[in-house]
Amino acid sequence: MDQRKETDYVPGSFAERGLTVPFTTPIVAQARVRLDGNDRIEFILPSLSGGKGRYVMPWSTVQSLATTTLHDRALYDRMSPGVIETPAALRRAALQVASKGLAGPKAARAAQAALAADENSQVSANFLLVARLLSLVGMSTSDILDDERRGEVSRTRVRAALGRVADSLTLPKADLYHRVEALSVLISPLGLADAPQPGRLRDLARTLAAFTAEVQNWATSTVADVAQLGSFVGQVANATQAMVQAEIDRFDAALAQPAAIFKAWEGRAGAMKASVARTELLLDGWEYLLGLWRVAAERDNAEKQSAIADLFRLLPMIPKSEGRFASAKEYVDLGNVQRRWVRANEDWRSGRLDFDQVHKIEAIKAQLR
Amino acid sequence: MSTSDYWQKVAEATRNLPDHKLLDVVALIDRLPDEGRPLHVLEAMRGRLTRLRPPRRLTIQRLLFLPVEDLFDPPDAYRRKIGRLSRAVIRVCWRTLVERGDAALIESTARRLKGLETHEPAELMPVAAPLWRSAAATLADAHAIAERDRMAGVKMFGRDDDLLRQVGDIAIIFGIGEPIMTAKFELPAKPIQSISAGQAEMLTRMIAQLGSSQLVLAKTFVLVLAARMARPGDLLEVLDSARFPCQVTERDTMVREVEASIIANLVREAQALRSTAKAPADPVAATETARRLVEGLTSLRSSMKSLSEPATMAHIQSARREIAGYIMGNVIDRAERTMASLIGADAGSAGSSIETLSEPQLEATEALALSLRHCAGMGEAVGIQREVAAKLRVVCDSLARSIDALNLTPEAQERRLYGTLRLIEMIEGPEAAEALWLKGLERLGFGPAM
Numbered sequence: 001m002d003q004r005k006e007t008d009y010v011p012g013s014f015a016e017r018g019l020t021v022p023f024t025t026p027i028v029a030q031a032r033v034r035l036d037g038n039d040r041i042e043f044i045l046p047s048l049s050g051g052k053g054r055y056v057m058p059w060s061t062v063q064s065l066a067t068t069t070l071h072d073r074a075l076y077d078r079m080s081p082g083v084i085e086t087p088a089a090l091r092r093a094a095l096q097v098a099s100k101g102l103a104g105p106k107a108a109r110a111a112q113a114a115l116a117a118d119e120n121s122q123v124s125a126n127f128l129l130v131a132r133l134l135s136l137v138g139m140s141t142s143d144i145l146d147d148e149r150r151g152e153v154s155r156t157r158v159r160a161a162l163g164r165v166a167d168s169l170t171l172p173k174a175d176l177y178h179r180v181e182a183l184s185v186l187i188s189p190l191g192l193a194d195a196p197q198p199g200r201l202r203d204l205a206r207t208l209a210a211f212t213a214e215v216q217n218w219a220t221s222t223v224a225d226v227a228q229l230g231s232f233v234g235q236v237a238n239a240t241q242a243m244v245q246a247e248i249d250r251f252d253a254a255l256a257q258p259a260a261i262f263k264a265w266e267g268r269a270g271a272m273k274a275s276v277a278r279t280e281l282l283l284d285g286w287e288y289l290l291g292l293w294r295v296a297a298e299r300d301n302a303e304k305q306s307a308i309a310d311l312f313r314l315l316p317m318i319p320k321s322e323g324r325f326a327s328a329k330e331y332v333d334l335g336n337v338q339r340r341w342v343r344a345n346e347d348w349r350s351g352r353l354d355f356d357q358v359h360k361i362e363a364i365k366a367q368l369r
Numbered sequence: 370m371s372t373s374d375y376w377q378k379v380a381e382a383t384r385n386l387p388d389h390k391l392l393d394v395v396a397l398i399d400r401l402p403d404e405g406r407p408l409h410v411l412e413a414m415r416g417r418l419t420r421l422r423p424p425r426r427l428t429i430q431r432l433l434f435l436p437v438e439d440l441f442d443p444p445d446a447y448r449r450k451i452g453r454l455s456r457a458v459i460r461v462c463w464r465t466l467v468e469r470g471d472a473a474l475i476e477s478t479a480r481r482l483k484g485l486e487t488h489e490p491a492e493l494m495p496v497a498a499p500l501w502r503s504a505a506a507t508l509a510d511a512h513a514i515a516e517r518d519r520m521a522g523v524k525m526f527g528r529d530d531d532l533l534r535q536v537g538d539i540a541i542i543f544g545i546g547e548p549i550m551t552a553k554f555e556l557p558a559k560p561i562q563s564i565s566a567g568q569a570e571m572l573t574r575m576i577a578q579l580g581s582s583q584l585v586l587a588k589t590f591v592l593v594l595a596a597r598m599a600r601p602g603d604l605l606e607v608l609d610s611a612r613f614p615c616q617v618t619e620r621d622t623m624v625r626e627v628e629a630s631i632i633a634n635l636v637r638e639a640q641a642l643r644s645t646a647k648a649p650a651d652p653v654a655a656t657e658t659a660r661r662l663v664e665g666l667t668s669l670r671s672s673m674k675s676l677s678e679p680a681t682m683a684h685i686q687s688a689r690r691e692i693a694g695y696i697m698g699n700v701i702d703r704a705e706r707t708m709a710s711l712i713g714a715d716a717g718s719a720g721s722s723i724e725t726l727s728e729p730q731l732e733a734t735e736a737l738a739l740s741l742r743h744c745a746g747m748g749e750a751v752g753i754q755r756e757v758a759a760k761l762r763v764v765c766d767s768l769a770r771s772i773d774a775l776n777l778t779p780e781a782q783e784r785r786l787y788g789t790l791r792l793i794e795m796i797e798g799p800e801a802a803e804a805l806w807l808k809g810l811e812r813l814g815f816g817p818a819m
Binding site for chain 2: 067068069070073074100101102104105106109224225226299300301302303305306309353355356359
């Protein structure tokens with residue numbers, strides 16, 4: 001078994017950090033996945049005792065370490081180098097598995113809703129992009145809606161107007177249509193700033209900002225040493241949120257001038273794609289943690305303390321390539337605190353499948369968008 | 370109809386209400402002013418309220434008895450000489466406090482309590498602590514008078530020595546109300562499944578500090594908290610690690626008394642299952658009851674001094690037998706029938722097939738399957754692993770066969786496949802479910818990656 005403990009606590013890059021896998025087996029919940037040097041899938045598990053280090057292993061070792069749920073076996077079955085290349089592809093695979101009911105009926109409903117919402121967000125992004133382009137030739141969305149109300153065929157007017165936009169950009173009409181479609185798909189996870197329903201990642205960034213304030217507040221009002229973990233979690237959340245916000249600001253500024261993107265398509269579309277990808281990577285792993293805190297926040301202080309210890313264990317550390325936020329020593333010191341707040345007698349640490357814990361994870365999964 | 374007749378009818382009507390309606394009634398009653406609240410109606414619901422644990426309005430009486438509440442048993446379930454308290458003693462204590470205590474403090478505390486915006490520890494403790502201290506002094510004084518002067522004692526508490534013992538215990542608990550509530554606020558909610566090393570350290574410090582003053586304070590503190598633990602044996606380990614400035618024999622005696630009390634209470638609860646079995650509980654709730662007792666008994670370490678006594682071991686064995694009977698009658702047999710009706714729907718018997726169940730029905734069925742899994746886990750501890758395993762085998766075989774139904778649409782077949790796999794996974798484990806999953810995918814033509 002290749003069970004080496006990494007000497008460093010902070011990954012060098014997003015590729016080294018891997019992508020979070022929404023497994024439901026407690027011992028591997030929020031494990032990370034990446035390709036090894038030979039393009040084989042390997043998993044990174046946080047230390048089981050809650051202490052320092054990470055375990056790196058292939059799926060066969062994961063299986064010998066713990067009894068995994070059928071959901072996780074089915075999810076692994078869908079994993080390929082392509083699926084684990086981006087958080088979006090992995091998320092889609094996980095939603096498809098959960099939609100079958102393998103993480104319980106509530107998570108199935110949530111997964112089906114999330115898959116439908118993804119489709120809708122592409123339609124919504126497309127509509128808003130077209131509206132922005134039409135405004136360049138003096139046509140507003142209210143004009144289109146008025147046409148609809150009068151029973152006139154608006155599609156013809158819209159096509160004509162888009163044709164004028166294409167002419168002004170000196171682009172073939174077909175190219176413009178194709179680029180609008182492609183950009184709609186590309187930006188839909190973040191969506192446009194003025195969309196009535198914020199994009200999934202934009203919404204997640206807002207929730208992360210609210211969480212940051214809440215957990216920092218909790219840390220300052222808690223006397224126990226677990227508050228140090230809360231403070232650290234708050235710092236990492238804050239730094240992540242600041243980076244995400246900066247990325248979203250750049251994204252929104254670029255999208256404010258869609259004509260420029262369609263004109264210089266090759267370079268600008270790539271930049272927009274990179275912007276969405278970086279936002280996705282920065283936020284990868286946070287959605288579950290925010291759900292974990294949301295559940296604990298409604299309970300007593302002991303639950304919050306325990307949740308903070310879990311958050312610390314599963315914290316998506318910002319890779320060194322993006323900036324430096326904590327020293328290894330600080331991380332080790334905090335790891336010592338964290339170990340004191342890990343509860344004993346929890347079956348999942350023994351590798352047995354503890355379905356009470358599985359249900360807790362499934363309940364969080366059922367809340368996710 | 371008089372008011373009391375009216376409330377009597379309400380109390381009777383609540384017996385057949387579903388849980389969510391019962392909670393609505395409790396919320397309405399809690400909105401009534403203190404003097405008009407029909408306490409006997411709440412008393413009639415007590416058993417279900419203990420299970421449902423709805424948020425309740427914090428009255429002055431509830432605030433006063435917060436440090437004691439975990440030791441209370443309903444009067445009909447109360448047993449003497451095991452360190453527990455009867456709920457009937459609340460009235461006696463309250464009357465004593467009203468007659469002999471600091472009336473101005475009670476009144477001002479009630480006023481301050483109404484003004485609290487939250488019941489967070491930082492807000493609650495400054496209001497409650499003076500009340501507990503004053504109540505401790507009043508009850509201790511009344512208890513001392515009753516012990517000195519038999520006539521005065523009979524006048525205050527009647528002729529029952531056990532009632533006097535309970536009043537004395539409550540006086541001690543009120544005296545350590547602050548540390549008890551501090552610990553309760555810091556520990557997980559009841560039933561506490563496990564504690565972290567940090568929490569164990571905190572408890573060791575508190576126990577040692579109380580014991581350095583008087584051993585009885587440490588003993589009482591542990592007994593109160595043990596009543597909140599799913600695994601009281603874990604707390605006994607904490608007690609074992611605390612050091613006290615006294616003779617070893619004194620310490621050993623105290624530890625043995627605590628152990629005896631905890632064991633006796635678990636045995637009492639197990640024996641009470643026989644009377645509960647006459648009015649069978651919902652199998653999921655019954656499983657939780659059985660799990661709590663089995664966890665409690667298995668948490669008792671062989672190192673415990675009391676476990677070397679044959680009489681104690683005999684009591685524990687008898688408790689295990691009671692739990693075993695309760696599991697077989699209230700969970701396994703009933704769950705087996707429910708599953709059979711689910712599976713038998715194809716054959717025209719009453720019930721619904723799994724693919725037609727609504728989300729709440731599916732959740733209820735999964736909860737039942739999980740109960741069966743828990744029963745399999747408890748089987749060994751209470752000596753019925755073979756019987757349970759055989760029953761579960763029958764259930765899983767029938768479930769597996771139901772996947773092969775041929776008269777369904779592809780969508781319905783898929784829903785049945787995954788719904789059934791979840792149940793099998795819970796009952797028998799993921800390996801069994803995975804094998805059926807692969808076979809099902811192949812047969813139904815869904816492809817290996819769904």
